[in-house]
Amino acid sequence: MGDHLVRIENVDMRYGGEGGVLAVSGLNIAVEKGEFAAVVGPSGCGKSTLMRLVTGLHIPQTGSVVVAGQQVTKPVSIVGMAFQNPTMLPWRTTLDNILLPLEIVDKHRKRLRAHKAEYVAQAERLLEIVGLKGFGDKFPWQLSGGMQQRANLCRALIHEPELLMLDEPFGALDAFTREELWQVIRDLHAQQDVTIVLVTHDLREAVYLADRVFVMSARPGRVLHEHKIDFPRPRELELMYDPAFTKKVQELRGEIADARQVA
Template structure:
């Protein structure tokens, strides 16, 4: 079976060959096209480093990274990314922040001037989908943290990436806003169906959103457990309190505890 994302036995070291820190060693991950996968593990296990390797932002020292059938040797243009901090540019409106990738990524950069109305309509549709209709001309300081993160998700999706990488995108938000955005993210994924890889410390978040959850070992990180989440979609907050949901989160918690103890 071919996979859209294939990380095969990768090792990644920061610093020198002898004195550097080995962040990943023997890490392997395969993700099908359109699948939503979450990665969890102890703090410092290399989850974010895994995303850097996957997106081409940091080259691996050993092993291979293949996305869409091609080995990754430089930053990928088919990737959309969202992080813990929304990092919206303060001098740009919400609409202009969402449209920023179109000014950078081909072929959109070459088409933007001639087809701006078409792209603006796409951005407005995304903002409407996440509940930000009417906020297109607001600046980041005029938005709440949750609204900024909604805009960040739209920015990650505006160029219709084949792969969406989410690195703790809701980690800085309060619990109620975070849970609200789980529903927003689920709706976005079910509507657009990109391949998604989510890094999170929140096990409820992982189980709520993902088709499959991978647990990493302590540093140097590698995959030590995979759990398919066989819960019906769309998922609800009420469903997070059911016995089946709780059993999955508890299983993942035990594997993380074991990984920490083995460090």
């Protein structure tokens, strides 16, 4: 058994009380430290429920969720999150938006006032990694959607989380911007020693970025298949023209098509 950072065991999660919607049932997932995992499946399969369970925003009715050796009973502070629509505060500069989690996470809030310069330098370093060097003083409305999403990744990483949860982060972007950001997240994973769980509808994205891809069933969601992705790293975009890459994407597409039939 590897060193698991996330372990979900036999979890049922129902919304809206006893007669409510069963979102996931018998859900089992384990993600190792440093791994890049992707979760795919038909719409409504419980991918977002999975995000909420791991981050402690929802506590399951049955089964257990363990993150970094701790049973999850409340929101988890070692997690950074990035979603499809980056909600940047329009009255704050990009830099101040990135620093926002530090004002919320307890251990950082206490240090922020005394060590602001150190955190600003860290934010500037992240901006440089994602290709936004020099944009820290710009306001969100001065940034394109792709640039906002880059800043959103910096904000998710500023408090040095051990685990980064990405929920369809590139879904609203055009194909070229999305592929640029795939390379950004690939490099972040390589450089930051962070474990990543990506929820996506984009099967090419999943195969390009992940070490393992979990395929979920239709609601109530559970894991039907698990794929180890063996393409060597660092992966270049040309990989997507490789017949073995296309074959893996088609295999996933077939499994999801089957999963949609089986409710």
